[in-house]
Each structure stands twice: as structure tokens, then as C-alpha cells.
Amino acid sequence: MTYSIREALAAFRRAPGLAGLSAALIALSLFIVGLFGVVAFNLRRAVERVESRVEIVAYLRDDADPAAVELAQHEIEAFPEVRKVYYVSRDEALENARRDLVEFRSVLSDLDVNPLPASVEVRLWPGQRGAGAVRAVAQRIATYPFVEQVSYGADWLDKVYLLRRVAGAATAVLGGAFAVVAALIIGAAVRLAIFARRDEIAIMRLVGATESFVQRPFLLEGLLTGLIGGVVALGATFGLFRLLSGTVFALEWIPLEWIVGGLALGALLGVAASAHAVRRHLREI
Amino acid sequence: MIRLSHVTKEYPRSGRALDDVSFELRKGEFCFLTGHSGAGKTTVLRLIHMAETPTSGEVRVSGYSSTRIRRKDVAMLRRKIGYVFQDFRLLQDRTAAQNVAFALEVTGARPAVIRAKVAKLLAQVGLASKAQAYPSELSGGEQQRVAIARALAHDPLVLLADEATGNLDERATWGIFELFRSINSAGTAVLFATHDLDLVRKSVGARVIELDHGQIVYDSATVTV
Numbered sequence: 458m459t460y461s462i463r464e465a466l467a468a469f470r471r472a473p474g475l476a477g478l479s480a481a482l483i484a485l486s487l488f489i490v491g492l493f494g495v496v497a498f499n500l501r502r503a504v505e506r507v508e509s510r511v512e513i514v515a516y517l518r519d520d521a522d523p524a525a526v527e528l529a530q531h532e533i534e535a536f537p538e539v540r541k542v543y544y545v546s547r548d549e550a551l552e553n554a555r556r557d558l559v560e561f562r563s564v565l566s567d568l569d570v571n572p573l574p575a576s577v578e579v580r581l582w583p584g585q586r587g588a589g590a591v592r593a594v595a596q597r598i599a600t601y602p603f604v605e606q607v608s609y610g611a612d613w614l615d616k617v618y619l620l621r622r623v624a625g626a627a628t629a630v631l632g633g634a635f636a637v638v639a640a641l642i643i644g645a646a647v648r649l650a651i652f653a654r655r656d657e658i659a660i661m662r663l664v665g666a667t668e669s670f671v672q673r674p675f676l677l678e679g680l681l682t683g684l685i686g687g688v689v690a691l692g693a694t695f696g697l698f699r700l701l702s703g704t705v706f707a708l709e710w711i712p713l714e715w716i717v718g719g720l721a722l723g724a725l726l727g728v729a730a731s732a733h734a735v736r737r738h739l740r741e742i
Numbered sequence: 743m744i745r746l747s748h749v750t751k752e753y754p755r756s757g758r759a760l761d762d763v764s765f766e767l768r769k770g771e772f773c774f775l776t777g778h779s780g781a782g783k784t785t786v787l788r789l790i791h792m793a794e795t796p797t798s799g800e801v802r803v804s805g806y807s808s809t810r811i812r813r814k815d816v817a818m819l820r821r822k823i824g825y826v827f828q829d830f831r832l833l834q835d836r837t838a839a840q841n842v843a844f845a846l847e848v849t850g851a852r853p854a855v856i857r858a859k860v861a862k863l864l865a866q867v868g869l870a871s872k873a874q875a876y877p878s879e880l881s882g883g884e885q886q887r888v889a890i891a892r893a894l895a896h897d898p899l900v901l902l903a904d905e906a907t908g909n910l911d912e913r914a915t916w917g918i919f920e921l922f923r924s925i926n927s928a929g930t931a932v933l934f935a936t937h938d939l940d941l942v943r944k945s946v947g948a949r950v951i952e953l954d955h956g957q958i959v960y961d962s963a964t965v966t967v
Binding site for chain 1: 818820831892895
């Protein structure tokens with residue numbers, strides 16, 4: 458193993474420019490993935506926070522039959538998505554409004570007639586709070602004849618989901634494009650390294666070194682390039698995160714598993730690109 | 743130990759290099775392989791080294807057959823074969839000792855084993871005092887001695903020499919040739935490809951196989967005098 462490590466490190470010494478370029482491109486590709494990772498993670502947290510508060514409110518007509526409403530309440534509570542159903546009477550609605558809407562307290566206190574409708578508030582189980590599930594439950598509730606209107610903030614939720622999908626797709630396309638360029642550069646670096654060491658490789662084969670032994674330094678070189686790229690990308694992502702987080706938005710840093718995953722992705726990219734180039738070019742020696 | 747049976751080798755561009763070649767090299771034997779350049783001497787050596795596979799026929803070396811050998815086994819087989827070239831093929835950026843050590847290093851030998859073995863091999867070829875010299879600081883004969891030490895690194899069963907004295911003056915040629923003879927007398931078989939008939943003539947008693955246009959035209963082992 459010492460031989461392989463020594464030779465892999467020697468490759469960086471022999472062609473530092475090319476090795477640096479490979480690492481920089483892997484870094485750039487993973488930096489993009491990292492940035493969108495931060496965005497995606499924060500969007501996910503935002504969605505989670507929204508989802509935990511998601512509830513469906515069915516506003517009832519003033520002439521709703523209390524017995525029918527109560528029956529419906531039991532029915533709704535039996536939906537598999539539904540955790541709890543609360544009935545909010547008109548008085549309670551006014552009470553809540555007075556408590557929550559401090560700015561309008563004087564207006565609400567002077568009212569002769571309570572303008573607020575009674576409502577049924579529906580809380581959903583975690584995992585049933587996606588836009589599709591919420592809409593399905595809301596549509597079923599809307600079919601009761603005494604329901605005036607159902608509100609559930611689906612548009613807002615849909616937009617967050619769309620943003621998340623767009624961010625994901627952009628990451629895949631941009632990150633993927635840079636990864637391909639990085640792989641091509643690594644391929645060129647490996648080809649150059651193989652060419653520089655062709656006499657050595659010929660002698661290795663002459664004296665009975667196995668092919669895997671011949672290949673190992675090149676694969677190791679790819680692994681190191683990928684890891685260096687990963688670490689640089691991590692540093693750059695964190696730098697930008699700190700810069701933005703303090704000034705523009707309140708962002709959360711990505712979890713450790715994502716960081717480890719990103720570094721592993723860099724290493725994997727490096728090894729895969731090297732392996733491909735090694736198989737192709739060692740045949741030419 | 744080495745047996746070629748009805749071996750034919752054809753190349754897509756240059757055509758037939760060997761035509762129905764059969765011979766056997768026994769353990770500890772010394773054999774010249776002679777013929778003009780282009781007669782097929784190098785092709786025979788490359789086939790034995792399994793760097794090539796025959797178009798038809800079979801090459802058997804120490805239990806491995808050219809018809810069945812796997813890639814992985816080729817490496818193992820080559821540790822039983824030492825190969826010496828006309829142009830030495832030493833790594834110019836490494837000392838004599840490092841060149842010999844390289845053969846052991848790349849097959850996974852331990853550093854302590856490598857150190858001891860390299861010292862012994864360089865002493866065997868008479869270069870103990872020049873262990874730290876680079877190839878460019880050595881004469882042709884000395885470089886070939888380093889190459890022979892490297893070829894002996896794995897205690898091979900056979901040494902293949904491809905015009906090993908071709909680049910050397912007469913004095914160095916005899917020095918190297920004597921080295922091959924002494925290695926052979928210690929039990930290693932030698933297949934010595936050369937077109938230097940002077941060497942062959944002066945080596946009374948050695949077996950001679952002569953190739954011409956890819957065919958064996960003379961084998962002293964099958965001729966009764």
C-alpha cells in the first residue's frame with residue numbers, strides 16, 4: 458500500500474496544475490450541490506414548520522343544523538388522515554379573534570352583531586400534511602351542505618413544493634454538468650499520469666505486478682482529488698452560508714449526514730472517473 | 743517446464759511470425775535461440791512470457807497453458823520468468839538498488855526482505871559497490887547487470903534474454919555471457935536469443951535452436967551427431 462500512496466502523491470507533484478484543476482472542478486460541482494443543499498434543507502425545514510401547523514378550516518353556514526354538524530364531526534374524525542376535529546362556535550371565534558388580533562381589539566369589542574361564522578378545524582396526522590392529502594381531505598369536507606367555505610392554504614404549500622422541486626432539478630442539472638466536466642479533466646490527468654509513468658508500468662507488468670496493483674495509485678489519486686474537491690466545496694459553501702445567514706436570511710446549516718454524503722460523493726466521483734480512464738488508457742501501454 | 747506445441751503466430755499487419763513451432767526447454771537447461779532479425783526469436787520469448795497468445799497451438803510454462811491462463815495468473819507466471827532486453831529497460835530516475843528493489847516492491851514484498859535481497863542480488867552480478875549509482879552513471883555492461891539482478895529478483899525458473907549482449911562491446915558481452923552461464927549453473931534455465939554466432943560457436947555443448955522465417959530449421963537437441 459505504501460507504494461500506491463507514494464505514487465498517488467507523486468502524481469500531484471508531477472502535474473500540480475492538472476491535479477489542481479481536477480480538484481477545483483469537483484469542488485465547483487460540489488459547491489453548487491452544496492449551495493442547493495443548503496437551500497433545499499432550509500426549504501424542507503420551512504415546509505415542515507408549515508406542515509406542522511397545517512389545518513383545514515371549514516366555515517359553516519349560519520343556518521347549519523347542530524346535530525348534522527356533530528354527526529359530520531364524527532365522520533371527519535374517522536378519516537384516516539385526520540388526527541383531531543375541533544368545533545369552534547361563533548362566540549369562540551370572536552373570542553379568539555379578540556385575543557389574536559390585538560390591533561383590532563377595539564373594533565371587535567364595539568360590535569353589536571358577531572360577524573364571524575362558526576367553524577370546524579381539522580388537524581391532520583404528521584405525514585398526511587402534504588399538499589395532495591390536504592386538498593383531498595378539504596374537498597371531502599366541502600361536500601357537506603352546511604359548509605360555506607373550506608380554507609387550507611394549499612396555494613402557498615404548492616408554491617413551496619414547486620420551489621423545492623425547481624431547486625432540486627437545478628442542482629441535478631448544474632451539479633451534474635460540472636461533475637461531467639470534472640470527470641473529463643480527471644480522465645485527462647490520469648491519462649497524463651499513465652503516460653508519464655509508462656516505462657514504470659511496462660516494467661511492473663514485466664516483473665509480475667498484478668493489474669490491480671498497477672491501477673491502485675491512479676485510483677487513489679482520483680480518490681484524493683475527489684476528497685480535496687469535496688473539502689474545498691464544503692469550505693466555500695460554509696463561507697457563503699455564513700455570509701448570507703448573518704445578513705440576508707436566517708438560514709440553518711445542513712446536517713452532518715449531508716456533509717459526509719457530499720464528501721463521499723466527491724471521493725466516489727474521483728474514483729469513478731479515474732477507474733474509467735485507467736481502464737481505457739492502461740490498455741494502450 | 744516450457745513447451746511450445748505446434749505454435750503459429752500471425753499478426754494482422756505483418757503476417758505470420760511463427761509457423762508450427764514446437765520445442766521443449768527443460769529445467770536448468772541453457773539454450774541459444776538464433777536466427778536473423780525478424781526470424782521470430784522475440785515472438786517466441788513474448789509467447790513464453792504470455793505477453794502474446796498464439797494464433798494456434800499451445801504454449802505451456804510451469805503448469806500454465808496459453809489456452810486457459812487467466813489475466814490474474816499471468817502476473818503470477820511472470821514472477822517465475824526473468825526477462826532481459828537489449829536496451830536494459832531501467833528506470834532512469836532510480837538508482838541501481840532502487841531498480842532492483844522495484845521488482846520486489848511492486849509484488850508486495852516487505853521492506854526488510856527487499857533490502858536484504860537487493861544487496862544479495864547486486865553482489866551476485868558484481869555491482870555491490872555501485873548500488874547507489876544511477877543508470878546514466880553506469881556503463882552498458884553494468885546497466886545490463888542491474889537488469890539481470892532485477893530479472894533474478896523472484897528466483898525465476900527461467901531467464902529469457904532478448905539480444906541481451908546486442909548493445910555491448912566484446913569485453914562486456916563476454917562478461918554478461920559468463921554471468922548468464924554462472925546463473926544457469928546454479929540451476930536457472932536460460933533461453934538466450936541472439937544473432938551473435940560468435941557467442942554460440944564458443945559455447946561448446948550448449949543447445950542451439952535456429953529459427954528462419956518463423957520456422958525451426960535446426961535444433962541441436964534433435965540432431966544426432
